[in-house]
Amino acid sequence: MRHQKKTHTRTKSNSWLSKFTNTFVTLCMTVALMWGLQACSNSAALRFIQISDIHFLENGSNTTFKMIGESPRLLDDAVNQINEQKDIDFVMITGDLIDKPFEKELKAVLPHIQNINYPWYFAFGNHDRCVGGYLDTNLYLKMLRDANPDFTFDKAYYSFVPKKGYRVIVLDDIITTEITSQGYIDEKQLKWLKKELDRSKNDTALIFMHVPLIEPFASPNHRLKNASQVMGLIESYKNPIGVFQGHYHATRVVQHDNVLYINTPALVSYPNAFRLISVQNYKDKTVFELKWLETREKTIQKMAKLLVIASSIYTGEEKERNGIYEIKR
Numbered sequence: 001m002r003h004q005k006k007t008h009t010r011t012k013s014n015s016w017l018s019k020f021t022n023t024f025v026t027l028c029m030t031v032a033l034m035w036g037l038q039a040c041s042n043s044a045a046l047r048f049i050q051i052s053d054i055h056f057l058e059n060g061s062n063t064t065f066k067m068i069g070e071s072p073r074l075l076d077d078a079v080n081q082i083n084e085q086k087d088i089d090f091v092m093i094t095g096d097l098i099d100k101p102f103e104k105e106l107k108a109v110l111p112h113i114q115n116i117n118y119p120w121y122f123a124f125g126n127h128d129r130c131v132g133g134y135l136d137t138n139l140y141l142k143m144l145r146d147a148n149p150d151f152t153f154d155k156a157y158y159s160f161v162p163k164k165g166y167r168v169i170v171l172d173d174i175i176t177t178e179i180t181s182q183g184y185i186d187e188k189q190l191k192w193l194k195k196e197l198d199r200s201k202n203d204t205a206l207i208f209m210h211v212p213l214i215e216p217f218a219s220p221n222h223r224l225k226n227a228s229q230v231m232g233l234i235e236s237y238k239n240p241i242g243v244f245q246g247h248y249h250a251t252r253v254v255q256h257d258n259v260l261y262i263n264t265p266a267l268v269s270y271p272n273a274f275r276l277i278s279v280q281n282y283k284d285k286t287v288f289e290l291k292w293l294e295t296r297e298k299t300i301q302k303m304a305k306l307l308v309i310a311s312s313i314y315t316g317e318e319k320e321r322n323g324i325y326e327i328k329r
Contacts, residue, residue, distance in 0.1 A: 043165030043281045049082050049091040049118075050208070051274040052246030053266030055099040055127065056109040065249075065307055066268045068099055070300045072112065074267050077297050078274055079115050085276060088118045089162045090150075094246040094264065095125025095174075095210030101135045103143075110147045119150035121160075124174045125210040125247065131179050157189055159196050165281045167200040169193065171209040173224055183211025183224040183247075190233060197237050204240040204279060204286050212245035214261045216252035217313055235259050240286035240327040242279065251316030253290070258327050260288055267295070270304035271315050285328050292321035 054075055060068035067074065082091060097113075098105040113120060122144060129135055137156050144151045156172035171193065173183040185193070197205060211224045213231050224230065234241060241259045249266035251273075264275050272295040280287045295301055305311055315321065 044163060045278055045280040046089050046163050046166050046204075046206075047085075047087055047276070047278045048089050048162070049085070049274065049276055050094060050244050050262075050264050051078060051082075051091065051267060052094040052210075052264045053096045053125070053249055053268055054078075054093065054109075055096050055266070055268040056105065056112070057099040058105060058108040060099060062303075066099075066266070067272070067300055067304050067307075068268065070297070071099070071268050073297055074272060074295055074300060075109070075112050076115075077295050078267055078293075079112060081293055081296070083115070083117045088276075090168075091116055091118050091120040092168075092170075092208050092244065093120065093122045094208050094244060095123050096127040096246070096266075097122065097125065099127055099268075101128055101130040101133060103135050103139065106135065106140065106143055110143070114147055120148060121151060121168075121170065121208075123170050123208045123210055124156050124172050126174050126181050126183070129174070129176055131176060137176070157192065165203050166279065167196070167203050167205050169196050169200075169205060169207045171207060173209045173211045173230075181222045181247075183209075184226055185224070185230055190230070193230075194233060197234070201237065201239055204242070204281055205237070206279070207234070207241065207243045209243070209245055211247045212261070212263050213243060214252070214254050214263070216248045216250035216263045216316075219248065222247060231256075240281075240329065242277075242288060244277075250314045251320050253316070253320040253323065253325070255325060255327075260325055260327065262288075262290070265314055265316075269314070270301065270308050270311060272297070272301045272304055273321075283329070285326050288325045288327070290321070290323050290325070 055066055055068060056071045057068045062069045098109055157170055159169045161167055173185045175184050213227045215223055238258055243261045245263050249269045251265045252263040254261045265271055265273050267274055274293050276291040276293055278289040
């Protein structure tokens with residue numbers, strides 16, 4: 001009996017020691033894993049929406065290319081989809097919020113945009129302002145500030161830091177001295193852009209503009225006149241840079257080393273889509289994940305598709321719709 005008690009005591013002691021050892025090892029592994037993840041990731045992921053070329057018109061009619069008459073329904077559906085997304089840091093509208101540059105149209109669209117549950121921002125498109133008209137830059141910006149507590153800017157180009165490790169740079173590449181669909185960035189704004197990129201050398205820079213630097217397809221009447229100059233400046237930097245554009249109503253993604261050029265289609269014309277973008281900084285790379293969000297107004301989308309000659313020009317390839325792109329640091 002005495003021998004059996006000793007064996008039982010030794011067994012309990014071994015069991016306790018085994019549990020303690022297992023718990024200790026598990027804790028060590030958890031701490032090591034968390035430390036490793038922190039070491040690999042320099043900052044939290046950034047999630048945002050890019051929506052472009054809404055072309056809102058309160059009482060408009062469809063054209064041979066754009067579903068202007070359905071623009072309020074398309075916008076409301078997009079806003080509902082945006083609000084269903086989780087953990088969005090901001091929403092960026094890359095131009096042509098309204099189709100005709102009248103104050104009454106901007107007043108009409110703002111209540112729709114104000115339904116977005118996340119901070120939202122704006123870059124000017126060529127349809128947004130009158131040349132020599134009443135709805136000029138100052139009035140437009142004032143109306144945005146009055147409608148949106150997150151929009152505090154008094155210039156058409158501006159920057160902000162949405163989260164540590166990222167800088168958002170919004171450009172105004174619209175010509176306001178003549179009626180044209182072409183774009184241009186003057187020397188004053190280029191000098192400002194250089195200062196912003198200098199401040200972003202250790203971060204991921206996210207640039208938003210309407211007229212693209214790289215055309216999805218050739219259209220001399222819509223191009224950025226000094227695109228090569230602007231690209232030369234941007235590509236002289238070595239940190240990860242994403243450039244988000246609209247204007248052509250088409251989808252295209254082009255990577256030049258550390259710069260990713262992303263064209264997003266129009267909400268108002270086929271494919272009636274917009275983007276959800278996730279960006280994650282790691283120690284040795286930055287990863288961009290692009291996700292395609294189409295309108296749920298399928299009847300409108302089918303009608304819109306009938307208005308385009310080659311739909312693939314506007315939808316792009318699958319990776320340009322839903323793709324993962326890496327930029328090495």
